[in-house]
Amino acid sequence: MTTYYQEFQKVFLSVDCIIFGFEENKLKILIGKRNMDPGRGEWSLYGGFVRNDESLDEAANRTLFTLTGMRNIYMRQVGAFGSLDRDPGERVVSIAYCALINVNDYSEKLRKQHGVEWVDIEEIPTMYSDHNEMVRQARIIMQQKFKTSPVGFELLPNLFTLTQLQRLYEAVNGADLDKRNFRKRIKEMDFIEKTDLIDKTHSKRGAALYRFNKKMYNEDPNFKL
Amino acid sequence: MTTYYQEFQKVFLSVDCIIFGFEENKLKILIGKRNMDPGRGEWSLYGGFVRNDESLDEAANRTLFTLTGMRNIYMRQVGAFGSLDRDPGERVVSIAYCALINVNDYSEKLRKQHGVEWVDIEEIPTMYSDHNEMVRQARIIMQQKFKTSPVGFELLPNLFTLTQLQRLYEAVNGADLDKRNFRKRIKEMDFIEKTDLIDKTHSKRGAALYRFNKKMYNEDPNFKL
DNA sequence: TCAAAAGTGTTAGATTTACACCCATGA
DNA sequence: TCATGGGTGTAAATCTAACACTTTTGA
Numbered sequence: 001m002t003t004y005y006q007e008f009q010k011v012f013l014s015v016d017c018i019i020f021g022f023e024e025n026k027l028k029i030l031i032g033k034r035n036m037d038p039g040r041g042e043w044s045l046y047g048g049f050v051r052n053d054e055s056l057d058e059a060a061n062r063t064l065f066t067l068t069g070m071r072n073i074y075m076r077q078v079g080a081f082g083s084l085d086r087d088p089g090e091r092v093v094s095i096a097y098c099a100l101i102n103v104n105d106y107s108e109k110l111r112k113q114h115g116v117e118w119v120d121i122e123e124i125p126t127m128y129s130d131h132n133e134m135v136r137q138a139r140i141i142m143q144q145k146f147k148t149s150p151v152g153f154e155l156l157p158n159l160f161t162l163t164q165l166q167r168l169y170e171a172v173n174g175a176d177l178d179k180r181n182f183r184k185r186i187k188e189m190d191f192i193e194k195t196d197l198i199d200k201t202h203s204k205r206g207a208a209l210y211r212f213n214k215k216m217y218n219e220d221p222n223f224k225l
Numbered sequence: 226m227t228t229y230y231q232e233f234q235k236v237f238l239s240v241d242c243i244i245f246g247f248e249e250n251k252l253k254i255l256i257g258k259r260n261m262d263p264g265r266g267e268w269s270l271y272g273g274f275v276r277n278d279e280s281l282d283e284a285a286n287r288t289l290f291t292l293t294g295m296r297n298i299y300m301r302q303v304g305a306f307g308s309l310d311r312d313p314g315e316r317v318v319s320i321a322y323c324a325l326i327n328v329n330d331y332s333e334k335l336r337k338q339h340g341v342e343w344v345d346i347e348e349i350p351t352m353y354s355d356h357n358e359m360v361r362q363a364r365i366i367m368q369q370k371f372k373t374s375p376v377g378f379e380l381l382p383n384l385f386t387l388t389q390l391q392r393l394y395e396a397v398n399g400a401d402l403d404k405r406n407f408r409k410r411i412k413e414m415d416f417i418e419k420t421d422l423i424d425k426t427h428s429k430r431g432a433a434l435y436r437f438n439k440k441m442y443n444e445d446p447n448f449k450l
Numbered sequence: 451t452c453a454a455a456a457g458t459g460t461t462a463g464a465t466t467t468a469c470a471c472c473c474a475t476g477a
Numbered sequence: 478t479c480a481t482g483g484g485t486g487t488a489a490a491t492c493t494a495a496c497a498c499t500t501t502t503g504a
Contacts, residue, residue: 161483162483162484163482163483179483179484179485180484180485180486183484183485184485184486202482203481203482203483204480204481204482204483205481205482205483205484206482206483207482207483207484208483208484
């Protein structure tokens with residue numbers, strides 16, 4: 001450490017995860033009650049400290065893995081949050097990351113162990129510190145991403161119906177979509193493949209199941225919704 | 226400090242500024258040669274450490290002020306950069322911010338004092354550490370912003386011609402625009418006001434000078450380009 | 451008088467939006 | 478048999494993109 005550097009204080013760095021899921025036709029995030037001071041008992045995002053031997057991205061992935069046991073999950077940075085008063089104890093600057101996971105892939109046992117639950121994005125309670133602001137920014141970023149990039153499939157099972165996909169997009173942008181116009185657009189995207197399989201769990205007639213063909217998308221990435 | 230926190234190392238936090246300007250029909254950024262180790266002599270963004278008593282935004286504004294003497298400048302966070310190897314000495318995590326300034330408002334004297342210069346965004350040299358990546362991300366963010374928000378005026382004098390405005394947009398998105406279509410769109414935006422003044426410095430005939438009416442924009446914010 | 455930049459409208463094509471009925475099936 | 482969700486096409490309106498000539502004036 002040079003003399004120059006000594007003028008400045010070092011700070012703790014944490015990551016906080018905004019983990020999105022799609023359940024009951026609603027966009028939800030995983031939050032829990034803090035079990036440590038400061039802020040014990042308040043609603044909070046799941047987070048953790050950045051270690052000495054890992055990058056920010058690695059810290060975010062490790063934190064997500066700790067909570068969900070899941071790897072290779074879609075994640076991206078939302079931004080750095082560093083108000084002076086954001087942590088009532090010592091100064092902690094936090095880097096917010098958002099993630100998209102398939103709710104079905106997340107073990108209920110693990111979820112309960114960590115005491116987190118899925119909460120409708122439209123009904124987020126007041127949370128600890130600046131966590132509401134983190135969620136607000138994450139949501140805006142995701143709304144943009146959903147329009148131009150096929151990230152929505154991260155929230156769905158491998159096989160999904162067009163109605164499920166439409167409900168997802170409705171939940172994300174907070175407004176209903178026209179069924180025929182929606183399906184017209186889907187048909188234009190060859191990488192959203194119709195399978196021979198039928199889902200009969202949601203209707204008597206049954207709905208065709210589709211899958212997202214990532215390889216085909218990479219050859220001609222022209223997503224637009 | 227609690228026992229728990231001690232498991233984690235604190236780190237230095239810095240801010241790095243991507244300062245955009247518009248000059249000679251080109252989008253440029255302010256960079257200089259590093260005058261300290263590590264990386265002495267390499268091209269670099271202008272940055273500084275985050276102090277104990279200031280938020281990240283405040284640190285970015287202070288750093289910009291130190292370099293330019295300018296306050297109340299449009300600034301926004303690009304993101305946090307925290308690879309393990311990004312600083313060859315001690316670990317430093319940096320928060321990148323981008324800013325838009327009017328080149329004419331920046332004193333040449335100050336610029337030279339700090340040894341920074343305006344470099345065409347299309348001709349950025351290889352820079353220290355991850356600074357090229359910071360610029361790349363800042364540029365993408367700005368390209369998005371320019372389409373939906375009247376931030377371009379931050380780079381222009383109060384009074385500007387439509388040709389200047391068009392050249393700015395061409396520089397930002399890296400492609401030429403159709404003059405008639407461009408001007409058609411401008412006319413639809415009442416908050417871009419034509420004045421009685423004529424600029425004769427760039428043509429014999431003279432071009433009408435326009436101004437951005439911020440108050441009018443706030444009453445009906447419908448920017449689209 | 452001419453070079454150089456300013457200024458101005460129209461049209462074809464593409465995209466977006468609104469809209470209503472039949473189908474298949476299990477209960 | 479009927480209630481429920483699945484599935485389909487068209488037409489009007491809007492938006493986008495392509496395109497060329499006249500004006501003014503200082504040198």
